[in-house]
Amino acid sequence: MDWKLRPARDLGLAPGDRLRSLARERGLFGVAANAAWRWLLRLYFRVFHRLEVTGRENLPAAPFVLIANHGSHLDALVLAASLRGEAGRAAHALAAGEVFFGSGAGAAFAAYAINAMPIWRGKTQRGDIRMLRERLVEDRLVYILFPEGTRSRSGEMGEFQPGLAALVAGTGVAVVPCWIEGAHAAWPPQRRWPRPGKLRLRIGAPLSMEGDRAAFTAACRAAVAALAAAR
Amino acid sequence: MSVAFAHPVTVWIVSATVAVVAGAAAAIGWLSATGRVRPDLRRELWLRLGSWCVLLPLMLGPVLAGREWTIAAVTVLALACYREYARATGLFRDRVLSAAVVVAILAMNFAALDNWYGFFVALWPLSVCLLAVASIPLDRPQGYIQRVGLAVFGTMLFGAGLAHLGYMANDPGYRPLVLLLLTAVALNDVAAFTCGKLIGGPKLLPATSPNKTISGSLGAVVVTASVVALIGAALFAGTPMGQWHWLVVFGVLVSVAGQLGDLMLSSIKRDIGIKDMGAVLPGHGGILDRFNSLLLVAPAVFHLVHYLVGIGEGQPVRLITGGG
Numbered sequence: 001m002d003w004k005l006r007p008a009r010d011l012g013l014a015p016g017d018r019l020r021s022l023a024r025e026r027g028l029f030g031v032a033a034n035a036a037w038r039w040l041l042r043l044y045f046r047v048f049h050r051l052e053v054t055g056r057e058n059l060p061a062a063p064f065v066l067i068a069n070h071g072s073h074l075d076a077l078v079l080a081a082s083l084r085g086e087a088g089r090a091a092h093a094l095a096a097g098e099v100f101f102g103s104g105a106g107a108a109f110a111a112y113a114i115n116a117m118p119i120w121r122g123k124t125q126r127g128d129i130r131m132l133r134e135r136l137v138e139d140r141l142v143y144i145l146f147p148e149g150t151r152s153r154s155g156e157m158g159e160f161q162p163g164l165a166a167l168v169a170g171t172g173v174a175v176v177p178c179w180i181e182g183a184h185a186a187w188p189p190q191r192r193w194p195r196p197g198k199l200r201l202r203i204g205a206p207l208s209m210e211g212d213r214a215a216f217t218a219a220c221r222a223a224v225a226a227l228a229a230a231r
Numbered sequence: 232m233s234v235a236f237a238h239p240v241t242v243w244i245v246s247a248t249v250a251v252v253a254g255a256a257a258a259i260g261w262l263s264a265t266g267r268v269r270p271d272l273r274r275e276l277w278l279r280l281g282s283w284c285v286l287l288p289l290m291l292g293p294v295l296a297g298r299e300w301t302i303a304a305v306t307v308l309a310l311a312c313y314r315e316y317a318r319a320t321g322l323f324r325d326r327v328l329s330a331a332v333v334v335a336i337l338a339m340n341f342a343a344l345d346n347w348y349g350f351f352v353a354l355w356p357l358s359v360c361l362l363a364v365a366s367i368p369l370d371r372p373q374g375y376i377q378r379v380g381l382a383v384f385g386t387m388l389f390g391a392g393l394a395h396l397g398y399m400a401n402d403p404g405y406r407p408l409v410l411l412l413l414t415a416v417a418l419n420d421v422a423a424f425t426c427g428k429l430i431g432g433p434k435l436l437p438a439t440s441p442n443k444t445i446s447g448s449l450g451a452v453v454v455t456a457s458v459v460a461l462i463g464a465a466l467f468a469g470t471p472m473g474q475w476h477w478l479v480v481f482g483v484l485v486s487v488a489g490q491l492g493d494l495m496l497s498s499i500k501r502d503i504g505i506k507d508m509g510a511v512l513p514g515h516g517g518i519l520d521r522f523n524s525l526l527l528v529a530p531a532v533f534h535l536v537h538y539l540v541g542i543g544e545g546q547p548v549r550l551i552t553g554g555g
Binding site for chain 2: 004005006007008011012013014015025027028031
C-alpha cells in the first residue's frame with residue numbers, strides 16, 4: 001500500500017505566503033486554472049505566432065527539467081504550452097520572484113495560471129534548492145528553467161549559471177535541452193507588449209548528469225546551442 | 232427586512248450576538264488600555280475578535296437574506312471545509328476522487344435548493360457508489376481502501392452533514408432555528424472553555440484533545456442545553472417539540488453533538504499530526520477549526536425536528552427540476 005496520510009507541504013501557511021512558497025501544492029482549482037491558461041496559450045501561439053514544435057518524442061516521463069535559451073517572456077509560456085498530458089500538469093516554471101511575485105495579484109496569477117515558483121535573485125538559500133530537488137523527485141514534477149538566469153538583451157545566448165547542475169546533481173533526473181526561435185524578435189525585453197511572428201521550438205534529446213557540475217553545465221549549454229545550429 | 236426579523240427569536244439572537252461582540256470589544260479594549268494582559272495575548276484576543284467580526288456577518292447575513300442565500304453559503308462552507316480536509320489528509324492529490332467529492336457535495340446542496348428530499352436522501356448511498364468506482368479506471372488499486380474511505384468520510388461530513396443545515400432553509404420559519412444552531416455551537420465552545428478554566432479537574436480525552444476537561448464538557452452541556460431549551464421553548468411553542476422533555480433532548484443534543492464534532496476533528500488532526508487544519512482565519516486556524524461543531528449538529532437536529540415537527544411541510548417541492 002503506497003497511500004498514506006501526507007498533508008499538503010504548504011499546510012498551515014497564510015494564503016499570501018502560500019502563493020510565494022516553493023512548497024505550494026495545487027488543488028482542483030489550481031489545476032483547472034492552469035489547464036485553462038495553457039489552453040489559451042496554445043490558442044494564442046497558434047493564431048499569432050504559428051508555433052511549430054519539433055522533437056516532442058524526446059520528452060521523457062516526469063520528472064525532468066526543461067531548459068532553453070532565454071530572450072523573452074514568451075519563452076516560459078512557449079515551453080508550458082508545448083507540454084501535454086501529465087507533463088503539462090506537472091510543469092512548474094522557475095520564475096524571478098521580484099518580477100512575478102511582487103504584488104498580491106501578480107503572485108496569484110503566477111501561482112494559479114502560470115504555475116510558477118519564485119526564485120529570488122541573490123537570496124536563494126541552500127534550503128530552497130533542497131526543497132526544489134525534493135519536490136522534483138518525490139512529486140515527479142517538471143521544471144521549466146532558464147540557466148542563463150535572465151533574459152538576453154541582444155538575443156544571443158549567455159553563459160549558464162551553476163544552479164541547474166546544483167539542482168539535478170545526484171537526483172538522476174534528466175535535463176531536456178530546447179531551443180526557442182523567434183521569441184526574442186516577437187517580444188524582446190525592450191518592448192512592452194509582444195508582436196505577432198513565427199515561433200519555433202526544438203526539443204532535444206535528454207541529458208543525464210555525468211562528470212562534475214561545471215562540465216555538465218557546459219554540456220547543457222552545448223546541447224542547447226547545437227539545437228540552435230540545427231535549423 | 233421585516234421578513235428576515237419576523238420571528239422574535241431571530242431578533243433576540245441577532246441582538247445578543249451584536250451585544251456579545253460589542254461587550255468583548257469593550258472588555259479587550261479595557262484590558263489593553265490598563266495593561267492587564269501580555270502583548271502577545273492582547274494581539275491574539277484582537278485577532279480572534281477581528282475574525283469574528285468578519286465571520287459573523289458572513290454566517291448570519293445569508294441566513295437573514297433568504298433560502299437561496301443560506302443554501303449558497305452552506306455550499307461554499309462545505310467546499311471550503313472539504314478543501315482543508317483534503318489538503319490535511321493528502322486526498323487532494325487524488326484529483327479524480329476529489330472531483331467526485333466536489334460533485335457529490337454540489338449535488339447534495341442542489342437537492343436542498345430544489346427542495347427534493349427523496350433525491351437528497353438518495354444521494355448519500357449514490358455518492359458512496361460514485362466514490363467507490365470513480366478511481367477504478369485509473370487501474371491503481373494500491374491504497375484504494377484508504378483513499379475511497381477518506382473520500383466517503385469527507386463527503387458524508389461536509390456534503391451530507393452540512394447540507395442538512397441548508398435543507399432547513401426550505402422551512403418558512405428556518406431563520407431562528409438556523410441562527411440558534413450557528414450561535415449555540417459557538418456558545419458551546421465558549422462555555423466548555425470557561426467552565427474548564429474555572430473548575431479544572433481531570434482531562435476529558437487527553438490523547439485526543441489535551442486541553443479539554445470533564446468539568447468543561449459537563450459545564451458546556453448544562454449551559455448550552457439550558458440556553459437552547461429556553462430559546463427552543465419560544466421557537467417550538469405549540470408543537471410536539473415544545474414539550475419540556477423534547478426541549479431538553481434538543482438542548483443536550485446540540486451540546487453533545489457539537490462537542491463530538493470538535494473531538495472528531497481533534498482525532499483527525501492528532502492522527503495526521505497537525506495542530507490546525509489551515510491558517511485562513513487569524514486566531515482560529517482553519518475554517519474547519521471554527522465550524523467542526525456544526526458537522527454533527529446539523530444532521531442530528533435536522534432529523535429530530537423533521538421527526539417531531541417536520542421541515543418545510545406543505546412547501547412546494549422540486550422547485551428547479553419540476554415534477555413535484
